[in-house]
Amino acid sequence: MAAATGRRFVLTVSVIFAVYQVLLPVYAFMPNMRERSIHLSLALILIFLGGGAVRTARRRLWDVLLCLVGVGLSLYVFFQYHAIIDQYGTATGPFQVWAGLLLTLIVLEAARRMVRPALPVIALLFLLYAVFGHLIPGRFGHPPYSLATLSSMLYLTTGGIWGQLLGVSANIIAIFVFLGAFIVHTGGGTGFLRISLRLAGRYTGGPAKVATVSSALFGSVSGSASANVASTGAFTIPMMKRLGYAPALAAAVEAVASTGGQIMPPIMGAGAFIMAELIQTPYLTIALSALLPALLYFFTVGLGIHFYALRSGYGRMQPGDIPSWSDTLKVSGFFLVPFGMLTFWLFRGYTPQYAAFWAVMATLPLALLDEELKFEVRTVPGKLEKAVLNGARQAALIASICASAQVIIAIIAFTGLGVKVSAGILAFSQNSLFAALLLTGLASILLGMEVPTTAAYIVAVVVGGPVLIELGVPPMAAHLFVFYMAILSAVTPPVCGAIFIAAGMAEASWVETARFGLKLSFAAFLLPFLFAYYPGLVLIGSWWQVVLGVARAAAALTLLSAGFMGYFNRRLVMGQRLLLAAAGILILLPSPPLTAAGVAAGAGLWCFTRMRPESVTVA
Numbered sequence: 001m002a003a004a005t006g007r008r009f010v011l012t013v014s015v016i017f018a019v020y021q022v023l024l025p026v027y028a029f030m031p032n033m034r035e036r037s038i039h040l041s042l043a044l045i046l047i048f049l050g051g052g053a054v055r056t057a058r059r060r061l062w063d064v065l066l067c068l069v070g071v072g073l074s075l076y077v078f079f080q081y082h083a084i085i086d087q088y089g090t091a092t093g094p095f096q097v098w099a100g101l102l103l104t105l106i107v108l109e110a111a112r113r114m115v116r117p118a119l120p121v122i123a124l125l126f127l128l129y130a131v132f133g134h135l136i137p138g139r140f141g142h143p144p145y146s147l148a149t150l151s152s153m154l155y156l157t158t159g160g161i162w163g164q165l166l167g168v169s170a171n172i173i174a175i176f177v178f179l180g181a182f183i184v185h186t187g188g189g190t191g192f193l194r195i196s197l198r199l200a201g202r203y204t205g206g207p208a209k210v211a212t213v214s215s216a217l218f219g220s221v222s223g224s225a226s227a228n229v230a231s232t233g234a235f236t237i238p239m240m241k242r243l244g245y246a247p248a249l250a251a252a253v254e255a256v257a258s259t260g261g262q263i264m265p266p267i268m269g270a271g272a273f274i275m276a277e278l279i280q281t282p283y284l285t286i287a288l289s290a291l292l293p294a295l296l297y298f299f300t301v302g303l304g305i306h307f308y309a310l311r312s313g314y315g316r317m318q319p320g321d322i323p324s325w326s327d328t329l330k331v332s333g334f335f336l337v338p339f340g341m342l343t344f345w346l347f348r349g350y351t352p353q354y355a356a357f358w359a360v361m362a363t364l365p366l367a368l369l370d371e372e373l374k375f376e377v378r379t380v381p382g383k384l385e386k387a388v389l390n391g392a393r394q395a396a397l398i399a400s401i402c403a404s405a406q407v408i409i410a411i412i413a414f415t416g417l418g419v420k421v422s423a424g425i426l427a428f429s430q431n432s433l434f435a436a437l438l439l440t441g442l443a444s445i446l447l448g449m450e451v452p453t454t455a456a457y458i459v460a461v462v463v464g465g466p467v468l469i470e471l472g473v474p475p476m477a478a479h480l481f482v483f484y485m486a487i488l489s490a491v492t493p494p495v496c497g498a499i500f501i502a503a504g505m506a507e508a509s510w511v512e513t514a515r516f517g518l519k520l521s522f523a524a525f526l527l528p529f530l531f532a533y534y535p536g537l538v539l540i541g542s543w544w545q546v547v548l549g550v551a552r553a554a555a556a557l558t559l560l561s562a563g564f565m566g567y568f569n570r571r572l573v574m575g576q577r578l579l580l581a582a583a584g585i586l587i588l589l590p591s592p593p594l595t596a597a598g599v600a601a602g603a604g605l606w607c608f609t610r611m612r613p614e615s616v617t618v619a
Contacts, residue, residue, distance in 0.1 A: 017046065045071060047110045096155065168273050179363065278465075477532055586598030
């Protein structure tokens with residue numbers, strides 16, 4: 001009875017959350033602090049009272065207490081909004097001081113429960129820096145700040161918890177999260193899978209390429225590497241193993257492909273929306289600029305799979321396992337309709353949240369149809385319940401991440417730490433763009449290993465972004481560089497979340513899975529560096545610069561993948577592999593003679609292996 005009551009309560013709150021987030025950007029106009037306080041309140045309820053784990057009576061009491069206090073302090077801001085505005089960010093008494101500190105700690109506890117402890121621990125370290133940083137001598141010290149001053153900043157201004165990141169979560173990210181959930185659970189998930197089977201299943205290495213295509217499609221709406229692995233991997237990993245793929249290879253393919261889902265528009269792991277706010281650029285511009293790099297990423301992964309499949313003799317899927325075009329087109333409408341509606345309103349110049357609202361409205365009627373496009377009313381409640389629960393859970397998770405990251409960003413700005421670190425990077429790199437890219441990329445990868453991608457991107461770009469921009473990198477390219485490097489941490493040992501999940505599903509060694517993952521994705525680590533040197537990849541410059549940048553990147557990544565996988569029309573010996581890798585690197589260098597030498601070396605080896613092919617039997 002208690003369990004059933006708890007489920008009904010969570011479902012009720014999730015429905016309220018969904019309705020609020022879908023209507024908020026279009027019809028529920030409120031001041032920033034008010035709308036964000038309700039957003040955080042609903043997220044805290046789901047985080048503290050919506051868990052499925054078995055709890056002791058003491059644990060339940062503790063959860064209820066944290067929920068009541070957190071929600072109460074959030075709603076205090078909602079109801080006292082006008083009085084708070086008149087205070088100009090200064091607490092009027094002990095209650096507001098302690099309320100600010102307490103809500104900050106509750107937000108960090110919420111993030112600890114939803115993601116790994118690293119993010120709240122890092123936020124706590126920044127809080128300690130704000131309190132005790134005046135004791136640090138030299139450049140990185142700051143004037144002393146009282147607890148009242150820090151609490152007022154965090155609790156009573158939009159520079160603290162209620163800042164820009166939580167605003168993006170409330171206004172834009174949440175409605176796209178619910179849109180993705182509705183698309184997947186009303187039939188879009190089946191559509192993604194069938195069109196992937198149809199497009200990629202008949203080619204060499206078909207099952208692995210199906211994983212790549214399905215992960216790209218599913219990731220475009222889920223925005224989460226972990227969710228991507230858990231959903232598409234449940235089908236693709238057993239399929240690859242059944243057709244003879246080594247468990248570690250099957251897991252690596254899924255992990256690498258799923259990681260790329262976070263860079264595929266429209267959602268991009270919430271990064272597109274935050275990026276649009278940080279650099280004051282329309283969301284549609286961000287999504288279009290990110291499209292070519294995303295396609296290049298999956299092109300690189302697909303090439304690695306192709307060369308490895310040819311080298312190892314992995315075959316294609318059986319015709320009976322590939323759906324017909326008629327069956328594929330039937331279910332494709334479940335995601336093409338909302339995608340079409342989203343694109344229609346975006347290209348007419350409307351805001352992303354307005355376009356997402358109408359995409360959600362277009363998705364809901366699809367719940368009435370089954371996979372054969374016949375009316376099936378009985379399944380509608382189940383579909384919508386799953387969509388609402390999953391969407392609310394994901395939206396609450398992102399809200400906790402954004403609120404915790406906002407604490408870090410607030411302290412970086414308040415203490416001037418970001419400017420100091422940026423100046424340190426500039427001094428250490430001695431104004432070398434390549435050195436600055438290496439330092440910023442390393443910081444992004446290290447942060448991404450321990451904290452969610454969105455938070456890693458935010459923290460890294462605050463300190464590293466200004467350095468790259470000062471060295472001449474366009475803001476769009478600088479932000480995408482940091483974002484990509486943070487994402488690639490999901491497949492970078494020793495802490496590689498997507499690898500761990502996929503290896504567990506495949507019952508494979510995570511070390512072996514990570515090794516295969518690096519072989520498949522290593523060339524993708526070079527892609528972000530190209531944004532800085534060839535901005536045409538992110539649609540900056542003339543049309544011929546875009547075409548030249550894409551052609552150069554595609555050629556270089558092809559040669560690098562072939563060299564690393566050891567196959568280029570035939571199996572390669574070590575000398576040939578090194579030559580291909582060197583040719584790929586030469587093509588990337590900003591020197592016409594070296595680029596020409598790389599092209600000549602790659603073309604020469606292609607002709608040589610073409611004239612002397614190796615006979616490989618592929619099933």
